[in-house]
Amino acid sequence: MPPRTLQIFKTGLWDDNPVFRQILGICSTLAVTNRLVNTAVMCIGLVYTMILSSVTVSVLRNVTPRRIRMMVEVLIIAAYVIVLKLFLEAFLPDISRELGAYVGLIITNCIVMGRCEAFAGQNRPWPSLWDAFGCSVGYSFVLLFIAFFRELLGFGTFFGVPVLTGDWTFWTIMVMPPGAFFMLAIAVWLARSVAPAKAEEKGKAK
Amino acid sequence: MMLAAIEAGTPDVSPFVIIFAACITENMVLTNFLGMCPFLNVSRELKSSSGLGLAVIFVLTFTCLLNALVYKYVLVPLEVEYLRFIVFIVVIAAFVQFVEMVIERVSPLLYMALGIFLPLITVNCAILGASLFMTIRNYTVTQSVTYGLGSGLGWTMAIIAMAGIRQKLIDSRIPKPLQGPGITLIVAGIMSLAFIGFSGMLNIR
Numbered sequence: 001m002p003p004r005t006l007q008i009f010k011t012g013l014w015d016d017n018p019v020f021r022q023i024l025g026i027c028s029t030l031a032v033t034n035r036l037v038n039t040a041v042m043c044i045g046l047v048y049t050m051i052l053s054s055v056t057v058s059v060l061r062n063v064t065p066r067r068i069r070m071m072v073e074v075l076i077i078a079a080y081v082i083v084l085k086l087f088l089e090a091f092l093p094d095i096s097r098e099l100g101a102y103v104g105l106i107i108t109n110c111i112v113m114g115r116c117e118a119f120a121g122q123n124r125p126w127p128s129l130w131d132a133f134g135c136s137v138g139y140s141f142v143l144l145f146i147a148f149f150r151e152l153l154g155f156g157t158f159f160g161v162p163v164l165t166g167d168w169t170f171w172t173i174m175v176m177p178p179g180a181f182f183m184l185a186i187a188v189w190l191a192r193s194v195a196p197a198k199a200e201e202k203g204k205a206k
Numbered sequence: 207m208m209l210a211a212i213e214a215g216t217p218d219v220s221p222f223v224i225i226f227a228a229c230i231t232e233n234m235v236l237t238n239f240l241g242m243c244p245f246l247n248v249s250r251e252l253k254s255s256s257g258l259g260l261a262v263i264f265v266l267t268f269t270c271l272l273n274a275l276v277y278k279y280v281l282v283p284l285e286v287e288y289l290r291f292i293v294f295i296v297v298i299a300a301f302v303q304f305v306e307m308v309i310e311r312v313s314p315l316l317y318m319a320l321g322i323f324l325p326l327i328t329v330n331c332a333i334l335g336a337s338l339f340m341t342i343r344n345y346t347v348t349q350s351v352t353y354g355l356g357s358g359l360g361w362t363m364a365i366i367a368m369a370g371i372r373q374k375l376i377d378s379r380i381p382k383p384l385q386g387p388g389i390t391l392i393v394a395g396i397m398s399l400a401f402i403g404f405s406g407m408l409n410i411r
Binding site for chain 2: 023024025026027030031070071074075078079081082085086100101104105107108109110113173176177178179180181182184185188189190191192193
């Protein structure tokens with residue numbers, strides 16, 4: 001990997017991490033962080049959608065009229081998400097049912113759009129691929145971190161395997177919506193304490 | 207035949223119950239996490255929050271109506287339900303664009319108030335989310351509209367409450383890493399705890 005692509009990857013993964021730094025795109029995925037399996041499937045789906053749509057947007061960047069570029073980007077993303085949804089329905093029907101509407105909501109996930117708009121629209125396919133990969137992996141590991149604690153404390157399990165047994169009292173609040181907000185707040189707090197942001201709040205308000 | 211099958215699976219809930227439930231017990235932001243990005247980013251000021259909230263109520267109600275009609279009378283008879291993601295997002299984008307044009311012509315004053323928020327709304331997860339939930343739960347057209355209205359009201363209530371709280375927090379001494387999004391998320395968590403108190407009162411799933 002040449003140094004430039006490595007740098008792009010690292011920027012997406014940590015320096016400009018979509019979750020800590022830009023607080024974008026947490027909508028559709030926080031809801032599924034109460035079980036690690038669901039989160040993992042959702043994250044893989046997101047990595048797939050982001051890479052393919054970024055590359056497609058980048059390939060088409062010179063033939064897309066500027067006025068309708070947002071619409072074209074949304075349609076590209078939606079097409080990949082439909083493929084993902086059909087794949088999950090066919091091969092992982094149980095998880096697909098649990099994720100419900102949230103797979104479809106990857107379309108309006110702000111990071112996918114955000115990266116297409118901010119990076120893939122101006123760059124060649126290869127750097128776009130690494131940018132999308134870095135951002136989506138950076139996003140995924142935060143969500144997996146959140147899901148790990150929510151599942152462990154809420155259900156006492158790790159990927160469905162009971163870990164905390166005996167007289168452990170399950171923290172039911174962790175698997176309910178407030179748990180997700182508190183865990184994300186803690187994750188943001190930790191990340192910003194470890195590495196204070198250089199330029200605050202540069203994420204676009206969406 | 208297809209339609210009859212769909213009608214059979216419809217939950218038997220009064221539209222008024224749906225408005226209340228979508229607003230309080232199934233609040234879009236606080237229990238379904240939809241529309242989080244504007245909820246966190248726009249809630250700095252009361253004025254812009256209420257502007258965005260009004261735009262969301264309006265767009266959510268009408269896109270739910272349009273999408274319910276399109277789903278029931280076009281996609282289901284043609285048996286292409288899997289295309290709903292693309293169709294819904296196109297309907298939403300087209301509707302938002304249309305409203306923007308109409309408002310610009312008819313009322314420049316309203317355009318000044320709502321105009322800047324309209325383009326943001328196309329990518330608001332809450333709008334697409336409401337349309338997807340209504341198809342998953344097999345709502346009738348009337349139920350879908352009231353669901354859209356209730357969700358919009360609930361979303362607006364949440365963002366206005368959040369903006370009010372954040373204005374009070376301006377002078378508070380908050381640890382540096384928690385400033386901005388961190389403290390907002392904690393406040394959202396506490397608000398969500400309060401809303402959980404209502405759960406179990408009504409069930410619309």
